[in-house]
Amino acid sequence: MQNLIDIKGVTHAYRTRHGALPVLDNLDISVPQGEFCAVVGPSGCGKSTLTRLISGLMKPNAGEVWLSGEKITSPRKTVGMAFQNPVLLEWRTIIENVVLPLEIVAPSMPKAQANDRAMHLLEMVGLKGFESKRPSELSGGMRQRASLCRAIVHKPEVLIMDEPFGALDNFTREDLWQTMRDLRAAEPFTAVLITHDLRESVFLGDQVVVLSGRPARTQYVLNVDLPHDRTIDILYEKEAVGMLHVLREQIRIAQGRDGGTDGGAH
Amino acid sequence: MERFQKIAVPLLAIAVFLALWEFVVWINGWPPYKMAAPSDLPAAFIRFQDQFIGMGWQTLWRTVLGLALAVVFGTLLGMVMGFSRVARDALYPLLVGFNAVPKATLVPVIALIFIGQHDFNTVLMAFLISFFPIAVSVGIGLSTLEPEYRDILAALGASKLTIFRKIALPKTLPEFFGALKVSVTLAFIGTNLVEIVSPHGKGLGALFLSGQINSDYPLMFAVLIALAVLGILLYYGVVALERIFAGWAEREAQ
Numbered sequence: 001m002q003n004l005i006d007i008k009g010v011t012h013a014y015r016t017r018h019g020a021l022p023v024l025d026n027l028d029i030s031v032p033q034g035e036f037c038a039v040v041g042p043s044g045c046g047k048s049t050l051t052r053l054i055s056g057l058m059k060p061n062a063g064e065v066w067l068s069g070e071k072i073t074s075p076r077k078t079v080g081m082a083f084q085n086p087v088l089l090e091w092r093t094i095i096e097n098v099v100l101p102l103e104i105v106a107p108s109m110p111k112a113q114a115n116d117r118a119m120h121l122l123e124m125v126g127l128k129g130f131e132s133k134r135p136s137e138l139s140g141g142m143r144q145r146a147s148l149c150r151a152i153v154h155k156p157e158v159l160i161m162d163e164p165f166g167a168l169d170n171f172t173r174e175d176l177w178q179t180m181r182d183l184r185a186a187e188p189f190t191a192v193l194i195t196h197d198l199r200e201s202v203f204l205g206d207q208v209v210v211l212s213g214r215p216a217r218t219q220y221v222l223n224v225d226l227p228h229d230r231t232i233d234i235l236y237e238k239e240a241v242g243m244l245h246v247l248r249e250q251i252r253i254a255q256g257r258d259g260g261t262d263g264g265a266h
Numbered sequence: 267m268e269r270f271q272k273i274a275v276p277l278l279a280i281a282v283f284l285a286l287w288e289f290v291v292w293i294n295g296w297p298p299y300k301m302a303a304p305s306d307l308p309a310a311f312i313r314f315q316d317q318f319i320g321m322g323w324q325t326l327w328r329t330v331l332g333l334a335l336a337v338v339f340g341t342l343l344g345m346v347m348g349f350s351r352v353a354r355d356a357l358y359p360l361l362v363g364f365n366a367v368p369k370a371t372l373v374p375v376i377a378l379i380f381i382g383q384h385d386f387n388t389v390l391m392a393f394l395i396s397f398f399p400i401a402v403s404v405g406i407g408l409s410t411l412e413p414e415y416r417d418i419l420a421a422l423g424a425s426k427l428t429i430f431r432k433i434a435l436p437k438t439l440p441e442f443f444g445a446l447k448v449s450v451t452l453a454f455i456g457t458n459l460v461e462i463v464s465p466h467g468k469g470l471g472a473l474f475l476s477g478q479i480n481s482d483y484p485l486m487f488a489v490l491i492a493l494a495v496l497g498i499l500l501y502y503g504v505v506a507l508e509r510i511f512a513g514w515a516e517r518e519a520q
């Protein structure tokens with residue numbers, strides 16, 4: 001199968017006052033069409049940088065990013081993004097927020113059609129009846145749902161998410177995992193999800209990429225051979241628990257610590 | 267009830283203020299040529315009715331025009347400073363220095379450069395004195411825009427102008443109107459400054475000057491009241507605009 005996302009030998013460094021700060025080092029990631037790639041790694045290793053490179057907001061110093069057979073040198077309309085902060089525009093209602101990308105990507109689309117599309121998504125994530133509210137009237141979890149709708153309203157090929165559930169409490173987060181699972185079944189996007197939560201990566205990912213500490217390399221790739229219609233319960237079953245153990249171990253290595261000591265050794 | 271309170275309370279405050287003023291003048295037995303009492307003012311207003319309307323209009327349009335220029339120029343300058351670090355570093359000290367100069371000292375300078383151009387000088391002063399807060403607020407609003415706000419559109423290949431129009435501009439509107447409230451008062455001061463010191467000038471400032479020359483104290487106080495009323499009108503004009511364009515930023519009272 002052709003890969004929809006191909007990250008080949010991407011290397012990047014920031015220029016800072018104290019000289020170059022290498023962040024990504026010869027990174028390789030491939031995501032086949034329609035698959036869900038979860039990326040985990042130590043804090044500050046370069047995950048957000050990676051999302052900005054995939055979306056074309058920045059160009060890597062070396063290496064290439066390919067999306068559906070095209071080399072990325074600048075942003076394109078076929079990308080959707082969601083962040084930890086829902087970044088909803090306070091002066092727009094929820095539905096006006098959701099249609100925002102359509103105003104850029106398809107300016108000639110009739111308003112009614114754009115609203116229909118937005119309403120359809122809002123219904124899917126359980127926000128029916130909230131479309132005319134202001135973002136400040138919604139809870140954090142609801143805002144993040146609206147933010148996800150906005151990220152996919154223009155049917156992007158690639159959905160890039162940078163810790164979208166990171167600021168939510170545990171139960172809300174699990175709710176949103178299930179929402180994400182359902183969206184994924186209904187919409188055709190290929191996804192990259194940055195996360196700090198190993199359970200999240202196993203629940204949602206078809207593959208989990210573990211990045212090493214800064215500068216980040218691809219340290220380990222776990223294939224999650226579980227059915228797509230997962231339930232939260234699956235995380236407590238043997239197979240998933242085994243994967244979580246493996247990932248935990250890899251994170252320890254990425255953090256530069258020996259297995260088992262978990263930080264206490266310093 | 268709430269609406270009634272909103273209107274009644276300030277009116278009552280004004281009434282109390284006028285009563286106190288009247289009382290102080292009466293208890294001290296000041297004659298009108300020392301200090302006018304509120305009861306002397308209606309006569310002055312009626313006597314100079316046409317003057318008040320004509321001159322008030324002069325003051326109003328020149329203030330509003332100067333402010334409008336300040337909004338355009340201040341916003342452009344703020345945009346340049348907000349989007350470019352280099353421009354910010356270059357312009358900031360200049361602007362701060364310019365703002366620090368007491369504007370009263372500019373009046374004779376302007377009057378010398380543009381001799382006799384009374385309208386032009388007045389509008390220019392209103393503009394010069396009021397663009398600074400607008401430039402600073404727009405500049406800071408743009409330069410402190412969280413990158414994610416930019417990225418939601420930039421990731422789709424939207425142009426800088428689109429991002430400015432759809433996100434940066436509306437997002438800075440609350441700060442912009444905060445600055446505009448300061449600027450409108452400053453522009454008003456700038457207009458009056460030129461009107462008062464220019465011989466053969468126009469506007470309420472000139473009317474004040476003629477009151478002074480003729481020792482017509484009730485007229486002078488009447489002008490002060492007219493200025494206060496006009497200042498309040500201008501200020502609440504800005505508040506009304508703020509309600510319309512940035513009403514979303516207002517939180518419901520808890």
Ligand SMILES: Nc1ncnc2c1ncn2[C@@H]1O[C@H](COP(=O)(O)OP(=O)(O)OP(=O)(O)O)[C@@H](O)[C@H]1O
Pocket residue numbers: 014015016021023042043044045046047048049050214
């Ligand atoms: N614009 C920038 N200029 C200079 N250095 C930067 C810039 N952005 C990020 N960095 C640095 O690059 C490194 C990687 O940052 P990045 O945000 O990609 O990490 P991250 O993996 O997303 O971290 P976190 O897990 O905390 O979200 C950090 O050390 C950060 O300080």
Ligand SMILES: [Mg+2]
Pocket residue numbers: 047048049162
């Ligand atoms: Mg990050």
